[in-house]
Amino acid sequence: MSLAPDTAVPRWLLVPASAALALVAVPLIGLMVRVPWAQIPRLLATPAAQDALWLSLRTCAASTVLSLTLGLPLAVVLSRLTGHWAVMVRTISVLPMVLPPVVAGLVLLITLGxxxxxxxxxxxxxxxxxxxxxxxxIAQTFVSMPYLVITVEGALRSTDRALEVVAATLGARPTTVLRRVTLPLVGPAILGGTTVAFARALGEFGxxxxxxxxxQGTTRTLxxxxxxxxxxxxxxxLALSVVLIALASVLMVAPTLVTRRSR
Amino acid sequence: MPAPPVHPIRRPPSVQRLLGLLATLALTAPVALTGCSSQRSSATLVVFAAASLTQAFPRIAQGFEKDHPGVTVKFSFDGSSSLVDQLAGGADADVFASADQVTMHRAVDQKLVASAPRVFATNVLVLITPPDNPGHITGLNTSLAGKRLVVCAPQVPCGDATLKLARLDGVTLKPVSQTTNVTDVVGAVTTGEADAGIVYTTDATAAGSQVRTIAIPHSDQVVNRYPIATVAGSSHAAEAQSFVAYVTSASGRAVLSSYGFGIP
Incomplete structure (x- = not known):
């Protein structure tokens, strides 16, 4: 492990940082110790596990597309709002993040049931x-889209508006500014937000x-x-959990590699 | 209404002060916690009980506490399997009441219980529909065809019993959902999401007028038995044994039957 040379991190910060890492890593190590590794191939071969895996991948792909097509426009509009409206819209947009999953499910049930x-x-x-x-x-999108919205909106708010203003004064239409200037500026945030939304959808349960x-095969995800x-x-x-964790890890790492290569 | 007290403007606490506060808390919290438990002179009995006992057991505990002054009963209600996992993980409990014998056997196999399990209640399955019965369900028969039926998954006790009963009655069930606990089946029916569900008679009793109950033929041949035992390593073994005795006594049985349970 090495720290980038130009970042001067106070040494003492490493203590709580290590504690934070341990908090997350130790249970994972515990899982790795307990898991009956030999059972995993046989478990994965069962129709129940395969159905669950495919259903999870299919539904998460669909909900991520939905999050992106609906959440991205919401993030752009939200980043342009000011005052009470911004507070109100943002609160509504991210509310599913703080709702207990069961409540999210109940809310959907009494609305769309x-x-x-x-x-x-x-x-x-x-x-x-x-x-x-x-x-x-729908349930996956409901709980995961806010992660995309909040990530992209945060990035949009910290971008330099001058670039957009210049593009507009040069005669670019709003759609062109959005496509050629605004969105490319927050490209990494969109990718990051999409990844988190996908991961959240993959773990969606309540x-x-x-x-x-x-x-099985219809609604029973992993x-x-x-x-x-x-x-x-x-x-x-536990064995099946390892499969879920491996899948989520690959999906979380992949975009990081993509952005690193493009830099 | 009195006016709210006016607070002087406070400066945001500095990082040092926050860290200091955290350190103080970290140092004193364990002392405070142990202080709490050592001050208690009377015994607190922790009972791990199956979710379907959520209403009956606190009532039983009221009577028990009256008979045993100084003993307080606390409950943790969850699915029986979850409770066994928690016991295996070292959870501090004195009594374990399971909703089925298979799960109790798991606890016995892992040497988590101290006494031989005793069956204290039974439960049978019934069919429930929303009060207006929109699916025009008449029983566990062809009237269920094409209707939205929700049952427990075969992996859990109520689902296992459902499967056995359906076989006994020569019916093949085509549920739209197989839930992990019976509460979800009741929920699906009371919200009108499902046309019918198969639940325990106690669940139907608890749901009251929110559901219409239809008896299922041969349900008396697929009886679910609730065993109870004291937990190994309990620090209140004597009180735990008296609680088990109370649950199986006439007073305990009276409460259980008032909630729809059968008595063995």
Whole structure:
């Protein structure tokens, strides 16, 4: 391990920093020690685990696309708002981050459920969201999009507005400024925010369970499968957790490598 | 309403002061915590109990505490499997009441309990629908075809019982969701998300007018048994034994049956 030479970090800072790392790393090491490694291949070969894995990847891909297409515009608009409006919109946008997942699921259920505030009208048209894969995607997007919004908005607020002003005075239309100046400036933040949103969706559990239910191949994602596995065998649940952690780690590291290469 | 007290403007605490405060807290907190527990002269009994006992057990504890002055009963309600995991992880408990025998066996196998488990209550399955029965469900039969049925997953006790009962009645269930605990099944039905659910009779009793209950044929042949035992290494072994005795006594049984449990 080495620190970059131009960063003068006070030595004492290493003590709490190490403690922080240990807080997260020690339980992970504990997991690595306890996990029945030999069981992992056999577990992964079961239809239940494979269905859960594919469902998780599919739904997380869908919810990340949804987070990006809806969350990115929200972040841009939010970064331009000032005063009370900014506070209000930001509070609403990030509220799912502080909601307990079960509450998020309940909120979705009483809104989009069959007898929900909106759901009852959708139901009349034959659209039933509950217990479908779509419900999983909605739950994942609900809890993960705020991470993308807050990351990108923060980056946008700290960019130099002068560049955009110059582009506009040179005759660029707002859409061109957005596409050619604003978004490229916060490219790394968009990538980072998307990654965090994906990772959050991958780990989503409570809202999915409450709103979408749990059925193999339809709504039972990897975290739900782990939860169910634990009912019969904690070791098998741990083995499956390793798969989830490995997947999440790869997904978190990949964008870092991409940005490093482009620099 | 009295006016709120006016606070003088406070300067933000400096980093040093914050660090100092944290250090003081870190040093004194363990002392304060141990001080708390050593001052208590009477015994506090910690009972780990299956989630389905959430309503009945506190009522039983009221009677027990009256009979045993100085003893306070505290509960931790969770799924039986979670409780076994917590016990295996070294959780400090005195009594363990499981919702099924398989889970209690897991605790016995891991030497987590001190006494031989005693069955103190039974439960059977019923079919529930929302009060207006929108799916026009008539029972565990073809009226369920194409309807939104929610049951427990086969991996958990209520799901295992559901599967056995369906086989006994020659019915193949096609649920839209298989939940990990029975509470979620009740929730799906009371919110109207599901047309029907299969739950324990005690859950139906607790849900009251929020559900319509339909009996299932042969349900008396798939009976769920609740065992109770004292926990190994309990520091209140005598009190733990009296609690187990109280649960299985006439007073305990009366409370249990008032919540819909069967008595063995």
């Amino acid at each position: 069959r007898r929900g505030v909106l759901g009852q009208y959708l139901s009349v048209w034959g659209v039933d969201i509950g217990f479908t894969t779509a419900a999983v995607v 809202a999915t369970l409450t709103f979408a239910g749990s059925l 975290p739900l499968q782990i939860y169910l596995q634990r009912e019969t065998d904690t070791n098998q649940a």
